Amino acid sequence: xxPSPEGRPExxxxxxxxxxxxxxxxxxTKLVGRHSQALxxxxxxxxxxEGIEELVQDTFVRAFASLDSFRGESTLRTWLFTIERRLMLxxxxxxxxxxxxVPVEESDxxxxxxxxxxxxxxxxxxxxxxxxxALSPTQREVFTLRVQQxxxxxxxxxxxxxxxxxxxxxxxxxxxxxxxxxxxx
Amino acid sequence: MSKCIxxxxxxxxxxxxxxxxxxxxxxxxxxxxxSCESCREDLDVLRAVKSAAIFAPSIDVDHVVRQIPPYTPxxxxxxxxxxxxxxxxxxxxxxxLAVAGGGSALVIRQWGGTSATNVASGxxxxxxxxxxxxxxxxxxxxxxxxxxxxxxxxxxxGLALASDVDALSDxxxxxLMNEMDKFDALPGSEPEPVISVDSGDSL
Numbered sequence: 001x002x003p004s005p006e007g008r009p010e011x012x013x014x015x016x017x018x019x020x021x022x023x024x025x026x027x028x029t030k031l032v033g034r035h036s037q038a039l040x041x042x043x044x045x046x047x048x049x050e051g052i053e054e055l056v057q058d059t060f061v062r063a064f065a066s067l068d069s070f071r072g073e074s075t076l077r078t079w080l081f082t083i084e085r086r087l088m089l090x091x092x093x094x095x096x097x098x099x100x101x102v103p104v105e106e107s108d109x110x111x112x113x114x115x116x117x118x119x120x121x122x123x124x125x126x127x128x129x130x131x132x133x134a135l136s137p138t139q140r141e142v143f144t145l146r147v148q149q150x151x152x153x154x155x156x157x158x159x160x161x162x163x164x165x166x167x168x169x170x171x172x173x174x175x176x177x178x179x180x181x182x183x184x185x
Numbered sequence: 186m187s188k189c190i191x192x193x194x195x196x197x198x199x200x201x202x203x204x205x206x207x208x209x210x211x212x213x214x215x216x217x218x219x220s221c222e223s224c225r226e227d228l229d230v231l232r233a234v235k236s237a238a239i240f241a242p243s244i245d246v247d248h249v250v251r252q253i254p255p256y257t258p259x260x261x262x263x264x265x266x267x268x269x270x271x272x273x274x275x276x277x278x279x280x281x282l283a284v285a286g287g288g289s290a291l292v293i294r295q296w297g298g299t300s301a302t303n304v305a306s307g308x309x310x311x312x313x314x315x316x317x318x319x320x321x322x323x324x325x326x327x328x329x330x331x332x333x334x335x336x337x338x339x340x341x342x343g344l345a346l347a348s349d350v351d352a353l354s355d356x357x358x359x360x361l362m363n364e365m366d367k368f369d370a371l372p373g374s375e376p377e378p379v380i381s382v383d384s385g386d387s388l
Contacts, residue, residue, distance in 0.1 A: 021256050029250050035283035043239040052242050057249045064253045128237040150203030153196070168196060174309045175195075179230055 013076035032060055035077050038149060039084050045132065045144035046088060055091070059084040074158050078151065081159045085141070108130055131181035135174050142167050143174035187221040198228055303349050 011019075016041070019027035023132045039056045062083050063070075068080055069084060132140055141160050146167075151159070156167040189195060194217045200215055218224045257301045353361065 021258070025254070028253055029246060032244075032249050032253075033246045034254070036246055036249060040241040040244050048376065053244055053248075056244050057252055060249050061252050061254070064256075067256070068259045096326070110303045124233060132237075137329045142224060143234070146199050147202070147231050148237075150199060150205055171191075171196070175230065178234065180228065182233075183231065 014072055017070070020064075021043070021067070026138055028064065031076070036060070038077060039080060041148055042144065043079055043084060043088065045148055046085075046141055047133070047137070049086060049090075051118070055084065055087055059086055074155060077149075078155045078158055081145065081149070081151075085159055127182060128140075130176045134181050136175055138162075139170045139174040139177070142170035143178070146171050189221050189227075191221075191224075194221075194224060195227060198224065199231055201228065202231055206249065216246075352357065 009038050013031065013034070016027040020031070036056050039059055040052050043052045043055050063080055069141055070076065074082075132144070135143060138160060142156050145156045145159060146153070153164045153167045153171070156162075157164045160167070162170075194214055197206060197214050198209065201211065202220075206214065218228060243344075
């Protein structure tokens with residue numbers, strides 16, 4: 001348990017969940033603040049271009065509606081990633097069904113994120129993002145969960161519904177693909 | 186540049202970026218990376234990928250929290266006492282038995298009536314008996330005339346045939362016998378004798 005800026009020990013996720021269940025709304029704010037950016041990053045890394053805020057919001061709404069089923073066998077963040085990933089898959093299925101394939105313009109992507117964080121997309125970062133596009137969907141999920149979120153292989157296996165061994169293989173294949181892509185560029 | 190063959194170190198490289206290694210493991214990885222060009226290159230790639238994550242939009246926490254529904258605990262289903270469950274099962278079993286029994290009786294009754302009608306269709310009906318029963322003719326005076334309950338003709342006409350035969354007249358009997366002769370229930374000829382295939386070689 002890491003100390004808070006005020007010097008008090010930071011409350012664990014389970015403590016905050018119990019507080020929210022007993023009617024303390026501030027606990028929900030703390031939980032959302034603690035995990036929302038990680039969820040947004042995961043969605044962006046997994047290839048979501050639009051509606052990331054809505055996706056994160058839906059993830060929290062679903063998670064809080066079924067908090068009684070969270071047993072604490074994994075971390076809350078891993079559980080949230082699992083929910084968010086299912087929502088992303090549902091969303092992609094719906095998009096495929098509706099056959100409304102709107103190609104994502106490169107300029108849209110840059111302007112959206114550039115405006116949001118006030119950052120200019122540097123050439124090196126663009127190359128990295130393109131290299132992630134070269135990965136298969138599962139490789140990309142495993143790789144970004146490992147590298148950007150710092151999840152263990154065991155946690156990744158829970159999120160993507162696979163095994164720890166398979167997650168390791170996906171990671172190794174992904175880093176080789178990314179390295180080769182960056183060399184060729 | 187030769188590819189590193191230490192998979193364990195390679196798999197721990199992302200943990201270096203997130204400060205998730207204990208001091209011993211961290212020192213071991215750092216010592217390896219210092220002497221391994223392949224792992225240094227991997228670590229550079231991982232740093233670049235990690236920093237690329239800053240592109241995610243910032244989330245309005247308050248807006249998200251406002252969408253979260255209030256907590257409603259899941260009420261567990263009330264466990265009924267074992268005795269209630271046994272009684273329920275008994276009632277269900279009794280109902281099932283009654284339905285199955287009633288259904289079977291209906292089917293048998295329906296089937297029996299139909300077949301008996303078919304059998305009886307070719308048989309001439311027996312003549313009506315006298316309206317006065319022998320008992321009525323011999324009864325004592327003063328004893329009230331108790332009429333026997335009218336006997337329903339059996340639907341299973343095949344079973345009732347044996348008793349009706351006695352009441353048939355000679356002419357009807359002859360007619361019945363002639364009808365029975367026309368039945369083709371028996372084979373027209375004797376079966377062929379079974380020819381032994383024993384060649385006589387066996388002892």
